[in-house]
Amino acid sequence: MLQNKTAVDTLITKFGGKKGALIPLLQEIQEIEGYLSNDSMRYVAEKTGIKLAEIYGVATFYTMFRLKPQGKHVIRICKGTACHVSDANSIINSVHENLGLEKEEDSTADGLFTVMEVSCLGCCSLAPVIMINDDTYGKLTADSIANILKKYN
Ligand code: FES
Secondary structure, eight states, rough: OOSOOOHHHHHHHHTTTTOHHHHHHHHHHHHSSSOOHHHHHHHHHHHOOOOHHHHHHHHHHHOOOOSSSSEEEEEEEEEEEHHHHTTTHHHHHHHHHHHTOTOOOOOTSSSEEEEESSSSOOOOGGGGEEHHHHHHHOOOOGGGGGHHHHTTO
16 A cells, blocks of 8 residues: 555656656655555556566665665664774674564564664764664764663654
């Protein structure tokens, strides 16, 4: 089910039929829907005549597209050079441990958190850094994670 069919229809009208429009169309749909669901990709195929396989191919090729819903809070863990040398791996492990996530999982079952690794958050002097939604936390240690996560529910 599309959450915001009217807005998606407006986007399809805006981009429909334009060459090279599939990526920006999918980006904007993701912005309003939160992710690209099978339903939204099917809907785009139906409305634009673009083959579903092509849409799915684009959506799975580019890492900017999310195919699953995001948690209420998004945790971005920096793995850029400055953070990497400041032991970002221990931060990643601690976040996963505190959330009870396996290594390959990125979202908690209760829909509260989604974890993603990013290449730089633009505040390298604070390494290692994470962001939770719009809040930045720097100079972290693995032990500091539990208290930070408690603030979000
Ligand atoms: S490398 Fe982590 S904030 Fe830049």
